[in-house]
Amino acid sequence: MDGVGFRYPGRDWIFQGVSFCVAPGSVTAVLGPNGRGKTTLVRCAAGLLKPQEGEVRSDGMVGYVPQAHGGSFAFRAFDMVVLGRVRQIHVFGTPSRGDRVAAIDAMERVGIADLRDRQFPTLSGGEQQLVLIARAIASESPVLALDEPTMGLDLRNQAQILSLLRKLVTDGIAVLLTTHHPDHALYLADSVVLMMGPDDIRTGAADEMLTDTALSALYDIEVQTLDYRQNGLDQRAIITRYDDRLKRREQ
Template structure:
């Protein structure tokens, strides 16, 4: 669905964001992109989505790509259903209006992310997390074969984080290819079979999620002690990430 060959990017001549990265994303595959702030995660996925031309290398797509940004501020209070319906734009003729089928698909996408009860509420009146869910629905209704998301659960409470992860897992099982950035290694472990770690411009690691996301690797990536534990949750064997923030020691708490 996405094939990137030796892609590199820089915004100025003396500073590379990443160099010589190759990745092939197949149908049904979820790729999580992790790294500290300002390390190039958003730049990477914009290159993979075709929104930004890499400085070097090549990106090829099979099928259409839907992109969900990290945040979205709307100046006009369109109803939520209308915001989702905008995702059908490429299916509607220049002088045409959305059909009943288009509206039904938009309603179905909104229901899939659990916000059908907000269909008529102005988008500007939603919380940040609700806006993010609406943007995911808008991408889904476009009919894309690949979904690229920048921090899809960053503004969500725990319940809605679980809802987004469940939706992404379901889409992947149906054959959609998914790329997402995240600051939550647990999210990658939950839904992503493959992970990309952007350690520095010349050290971008790509591999199986459970192989890459070890306590040692995560400690190196984020610069603080991190442990992982293998536990059983709901009858499933899961790996959880436990960072040592050192908060008690820092403030003298016993």
């Protein structure tokens, strides 16, 4: 993304001057408060929205993974994944054997082959999210753009999604995701985009950008990072001072 800016007609800029690159085999996490434009930014990266300023370039198709919100149509999980092949299927065509094989391979890669014949609306939130990720993988896109992939999931399912994304990155896929969890960015991301304001978008290496000062300013609440060692490796964790925020509101 090079100098990208977006706004809806007749409204103020949501963001301007956004520039960063997601390299193959890396993760870039976008963080910011609600309403700051994270989803809009990722949709611009995926080609679903056209920015008014700047340019978005990619070496191939971008697979978009939205937030899982159930579904009103009773598609099988397998059929949902096959939809990821729509760009390879000719107009008025039907999925080929190759398309079906790609869908099966994607489901096996994500670990949900056993959900093949389940109706998508009957799946849990975590299972639905995995189906949507498999759909993006089936498209054979070198870049995945995910909008809050762990939203609404319990800790176990969050860990499953993060572990899966790490595996995809080791295969050379470039991952761009939004998250409300700075600790997920600490665990997964190589670089981050901090959406401080419409004209204040900060980018850089995750270990340099995710500081106490930056996160506290981003969320308007005191945030601290804690360094520790686990299995011989240096690690960092996020601590949020909820009581501090309540005291400031009372004052």
